[in-house]
Amino acid sequence: MFTNDRRQEERTGRYGTSRLHYLQELVTQFQNAANEESKERVVANLANFAYDPYNYAFLRQLNVLELLLDCITEPNEKLVEFGIGGVCNSCADPANAAIIAQCGGIPLVIQCLSSPVRNTVNSALGALYYLCNKSNRDEILKPEVVDLINRYAAVEATSISFSNLAKAFLDKHVSEIN
Numbered sequence: 001m002f003t004n005d006r007r008q009e010e011r012t013g014r015y016g017t018s019r020l021h022y023l024q025e026l027v028t029q030f031q032n033a034a035n036e037e038s039k040e041r042v043v044a045n046l047a048n049f050a051y052d053p054y055n056y057a058f059l060r061q062l063n064v065l066e067l068l069l070d071c072i073t074e075p076n077e078k079l080v081e082f083g084i085g086g087v088c089n090s091c092a093d094p095a096n097a098a099i100i101a102q103c104g105g106i107p108l109v110i111q112c113l114s115s116p117v118r119n120t121v122n123s124a125l126g127a128l129y130y131l132c133n134k135s136n137r138d139e140i141l142k143p144e145v146v147d148l149i150n151r152y153a154a155v156e157a158t159s160i161s162f163s164n165l166a167k168a169f170l171d172k173h174v175s176e177i178n
Contacts, residue, residue, distance in 0.1 A: 019058055020058045020061070024062055026045055027046075027064060029042050030042040039076075040078045043067075043079055044085075046059075047085040047086030050090035051089040056095065059096070065087070065099050065100055066099075066103055068083045068087050069103055072111070077115070080112065080117070081117050081119050084108075084112045084127065087100060087105065087127050097133070101136050106131060109127045110124070110145055113128075113149070118159070121162060128149075129172065129173075132172075141174065146170075149166045152165070152166035153170055
């Protein structure tokens with residue numbers, strides 16, 4: 001369920017922690033985390049908050065989108081999975097998508113298409129669906145990327161989610177240019 005100011009106040013009460021403050025605490029926990037498991041837990045939380053439009057401005061203010069992109073560059077597959085999950089959750093918003101693109105996120109998302117982790121691939125396909133627009137179409141619709149997405153579209157029997165996401169991407173972005 002999406003949040004609004006009234007619902008947020010009902011949930012936290014008059015003296016509860018504001019959403020901005022809570023998200024700031026999560027970012028600080030990530031920065032101060034002593035081990036990978038703690039980082040994974042925090043990034044998973046941030047990725048979950050990234051689905052709700054109520055949080056988008058807070059995520060931008062706290063540079064959480066950049067933190068999620070940094071996670072995609074880590075060797076830890078869980079951090080990559082949760083990082084791309086947060087990117088996917090947030091990039092339906094054009095302002096978030098623009099930040100992700102400006103921060104070099106598109107090659108990172110494309111790189112996730114080759115992950116051995118199913119959730120990572122699903123999130124990458126979903127993110128590319130929302131990220132692809134006139135300003136970055138050439139960067140995303142490279143022949144090798146379209147070929148890989150076509151292969152995902154063809155794996156209906158193996159993974160219906162890969163196939164459905166890939167077909168949606170191709171229908172929206174590749175059929176437009178043919």
